[in-house]
Amino acid sequence: xxxxxxxxxxxxxxxxxxxxxxxxxxxxxxxxxxxxxxxxxxxxxxxxxxxxxxxxxxxxxxxxxxxxxxxxxxxxxxxxxxxxxxxxxxxxxxxxxxxxxxxxxxxxxxxxxxxxxxxxxxxxxxxxxxxxxxxxxxxxxxxxxxxxxxxxxxxxxxxxxxxxxxxxxxxxxxxxxxxxxxxxxxxxxxxxxxxxxxxxxxxxxxxxxxxxxxx
Amino acid sequence: xxxxxxxxxxxxxxxxxxxxxxxxxxxxxxxxxxxxxxxxxxxxxxxxxxxxxxxxxxxxxxxxxxxxxxxxxxxxxxxxxxxxxxxxxxxxxxxx
Numbered sequence: 001x002x003x004x005x006x007x008x009x010x011x012x013x014x015x016x017x018x019x020x021x022x023x024x025x026x027x028x029x030x031x032x033x034x035x036x037x038x039x040x041x042x043x044x045x046x047x048x049x050x051x052x053x054x055x056x057x058x059x060x061x062x063x064x065x066x067x068x069x070x071x072x073x074x075x076x077x078x079x080x081x082x083x084x085x086x087x088x089x090x091x092x093x094x095x096x097x098x099x100x101x102x103x104x105x106x107x108x109x110x111x112x113x114x115x116x117x118x119x120x121x122x123x124x125x126x127x128x129x130x131x132x133x134x135x136x137x138x139x140x141x142x143x144x145x146x147x148x149x150x151x152x153x154x155x156x157x158x159x160x161x162x163x164x165x166x167x168x169x170x171x172x173x174x175x176x177x178x179x180x181x182x183x184x185x186x187x188x189x190x191x192x193x194x195x196x197x198x199x200x201x202x203x204x205x206x207x208x209x210x211x212x213x214x215x
Numbered sequence: 216x217x218x219x220x221x222x223x224x225x226x227x228x229x230x231x232x233x234x235x236x237x238x239x240x241x242x243x244x245x246x247x248x249x250x251x252x253x254x255x256x257x258x259x260x261x262x263x264x265x266x267x268x269x270x271x272x273x274x275x276x277x278x279x280x281x282x283x284x285x286x287x288x289x290x291x292x293x294x295x296x297x298x299x300x301x302x303x304x305x306x307x308x309x310x311x
Contacts, residue, residue, distance in 0.1 A: 032291040045280045052276055056269035063265035064257040 036194035044201040047167065051205055054163065055212055058156045071153045076144035078157070078214050079137055086133040087210055090168075093126030094203040097175070101196050104182075105189040120179050120192075127172045127199070134165055157213060164202070164209055171199045 062070045071077065100119035107113045138158075146154045174195045181187040226234065 030295065032288050032295065041284060045277070045284075048280065049273070049277060052273055056273060059269055060262065060265045063261040064259060066259070 034190035034193060036190055037197055040194045040197040044197060047201060048205070051160070051163070051209070054156075054160050055209070058160060058212065061152060061156065072151050075151050075153050076141060076146045079140070080214050082133065082137060083210060083214055086130045086137075087206060089126045089133070090130040090203050090206055093123045093130065094200055096120075096123035096126060097196050097199055101189065101192050104187065104192055108189050117179070117182055120175070120182060123199075124172065124175050124179060127168065127175065131165065131168055131172065134161070134168075160209060160213060164206060168202045171195070171202045174198060 096119050099114075100116050100123060103113040103119060104116045107116065141157075146157065148155055148158045178187055178192050178195045181191070
């Protein structure tokens with residue numbers, strides 16, 4: 001958000017625009033939350049409802065099948081252990097991203113901080129490792145016969161996990177764009193915060209999906 | 216040719232009312248074994264509970280999220296107001 005923009009949610013503070021403290025100065029409006037972060041939060045809320053709808057349909061369908069009927073006996077089992085490793089990589093990427101954002105914020109405040117690009121690069125690498133791991137898992141499952149049309153188990157798996165994968169890919173592209181801006185010395189901490197909100201959503205919803213779908 | 220009256224018409228009015236009340240009571244008490252919902256394709260307890268909990272979740276989740284962001288903004292506004300009170304010099308104008 002540039003300084004020329006008028007934030008929708010702002011609080012009025014004393015002082016002047018130029019920073020000089022004069023009694024007749026126009027009060028400076030400071031945003032309570034950066035506009036980009038607020039917009040991303042609203043978007044994430046809609047995405048949470050989207051996934052809640054999908055998981056609700058999945059839970060009702062699974063509950064409608066008798067005990068021992070889920071997953072269907074003639075369908076391949078999901079790789080629980082391999083996906084657990086992917087999950088760890090995804091969670092670590094969120095930690096790396098948080099540290100990168102905090103370093104960038106401290107650096108822009110003039111405080112000595114560690115390498116932002118290294119931490120952001122680590123977050124991207126871990127996120128990419130998760131996606132590649134999921135992709136390999138999908139290929140193996142397709143070879144074993146679990147497809148979108150093979151059963152309702154396959155349909156739910158590919159729709160829910162596939163939607164999450166698409167979100168992870170989009171967020172990873174956004175992180176890549178932020179990384180390029182960082183290399184060009186034009187990345188603001190607010191911008192990285194907005195992108196981080198999306199990535200944290202992707203990371204935060206995954207353990208819930210993993211528990212419901214895989215376990 | 217006179218039409219044949221329906222069996223209910225043979226009953227006195229007071230009996231008809233009793234019959235109507237009985238049917239209403241039956242409709243009220245019976246749904247536990249009737250598939251009333253068109254998407255409740257299996258009459259299992261687990262299915263009923265899944266419907267119930269997901270309905271509760273999808274009802275309250277948006278409200279909780281909106282309440283969460285409103286609370287967060289309120290906290291931010293309070294913190295900002297405290298910082299302004301601490302930073303403002305004595306002769307500076309009060310925030311509007």
